Amino acid sequence: MSIFKIKGGKKLKGEIIPQGAKNEALQIVSAVLLTDQPVTINNIPNIRDVNKLIELIGDLGCKVEKLSKDSYRFTAATVNVNFLETDEYRSKAAALRGSVMLLGPILARFGKASLPKPGGDKIGRRRLDTHFLGFQKLGAKFNFDAAEHLFQIDASELKGCYMLLDEASVTGTANVLMAAVLAKGTTTIYNAACEPYLQQLCLMLNRMGAKISGVGSNLLTIEGVEKLGGTDHTLLPDMIEIGSFIGLAAMTQSEITIKNCRIDMLGMIPDIFKRLGIKMEFRGDDIYIPSQNIYELETFIDGSILTISDAPWPGFTPDLISIVLVVATQAKGTVLIHQKMFESRLFFTDKLIDMGAQIILCDPHRATVIGLERKQQLRGIKMSSPDIRAGVALLIAALSANGVSEISNIDQIDRGYQYIDERLKNLGADIERI
Missing domain, CATH: 3.65.10.10 (Enolpyruvate transferase domain)
Incomplete structure (x- = not known):
């Protein structure tokens, strides 16, 4: 130590x-799993939480190429969803609170996911209800295995809906937003977080082919699309x-x-x-x-x-x-x-x-x-x-x-x-x- x-x-x-912004990086890096096309991200900070998330992305089968000291290219053409069931995944994800951000993209693209109770700072109770309630309203079904400390989610048929988030959670909004971009129909998220990092995520997803309006406000409207493409993105300071x-x-x-x-x-x-x-x-x-x-x-x-x-x-x-x-x-x-x-x-x-x-x-x-x-x-x-x-x-x-x-x-x-x-x-x- x-x-x-x-x-x-x-x-x-x-x-x-x-x-580069840590909190933006955790959302943006997770979003690369939404497409099978290359996504280049610049200004990525060399810090433990972000590096651990990039390692997890690679373990899932995403091709990770380091282009320079702060630029990476991610190509998630093949993703091994079965890795989510391994002890290695559980151990790594449990040590990183940012791992919860993988749920939205994986559910949207592959229809199922699991997640151990994530770690992070000991600064008080940091509930995940907003994430799961949002997924549930989109049609996902989840179960918490208390003995294994493991969340299991089935999202084989996500459908757009109106939802009022119980709190303006940044990570909760980002996670539900990423799940909604590939859901069928239109999703309206009220009481959405509107931090600059969330705005950046919306703008990046729109460049990839998503249809998100209301960016920068607490009312987001997402018209689901069938597929997203690649893009280049630079993180804010x-x-x-x-x-x-x-x-x-x-x-x-x-x-x-x-x-x-x-x-x-x-x-x-x-x-x-x-x-x-x-x-x-x-x-x-x-x-x-x-x-x-x-x-x-x-x-x-x-x-x-x-x-x-x-x-x-x-x-x-x-x-x-x-x-x-x-x-x-x-x-x-x-x-x-x-x-x-x-x-x-x-x-x-x-x-x-x-x-x-x-x-x-x-x-x-x-x-x-x-x-x-x-x-x-x-x-x-x-x-x-x-x-x-x-x-x-x-x-x-x-x-x-x-x-x-x-x-x-x-x-x-x-x-x-x-x-x-x-x-x-x-x-x-x-x-x-x-």
Whole structure:
């Protein structure tokens, strides 16, 4: 098990390029199973979760060709559905939450599938009901074998229908959408997620011959087609990395330029960081963050304490709540952080308190952060990364702290951020992988 050893308190400087979007990659790579024609995907991040999914795709019989460091060609002309019944598949799929995204394409094209209960971050209960209820409304029949922890799904005759999703789940919407593109008739999905990554999936499927309208809204209409063709697709830059780098610059008083951000697809992410008092300039498609000694939290118009909470898109993404919380620890002012989606995501605050942060964990979903205004620097400690986003939040805290920090369980961080230590070193960070 590797650890990061970080000597904090250094100002960073330079340019950094965000990786391809992890959450988009998991959907897009799964979608290659919808066609027997070649699909080329560019800007794929070299991270554990995506690499494991590509390995699973290959194990299913899809031809996988690596064209460059971040481009792959997938040809799923022959797919061995029987692999889904093997112990090897169960073991690999159970270790990867993104494996659930294989269900929609496999059901649409082959009419049956099985899936072990998937893994992933331990950030709270992450139910799969939206996926299965959607498949069920399309005509699929499923059974959960509690003894084997295995879902069995029969989708030999999928038919379009109207459905109201019980929650605006991104992965749930994507999975049902991929199943619906090859179903007979018209499917209408209301309360659909409309994140940029979901929009990207819709646009890619339309280029492949699907008929999806309402892209970018929460009402999608899909006219089923008999077959899809191949296409080329380029992933968006990862908005969570971009937000993480904005927070990193503020916490370490650094001057950083984040390149090629696709600012038009970031939604309210820059605005939320501006509410924390962080200055930034848009230079074309780059975000420039100047070095700031002090950044002051806004208040609401009536003077009450600012609240930052997550919400379905176009609301603020829950994946950046951990970053915002860390950044607030050195701000001037007080903020209430409300993480609505996952009940275990704020538990990493105990490590920040050990570092000297002033945080009141009100309950599993809410934390009040009293900014230190840099009057007291965080101190380095030994800690463990509980999940991807909290791990990077702790990494940012360590880079800003006085003294040496050690972060263990960094495999969690590697699941979502490629070469993060090397890229931070290029900015001047004192970080070592041991």
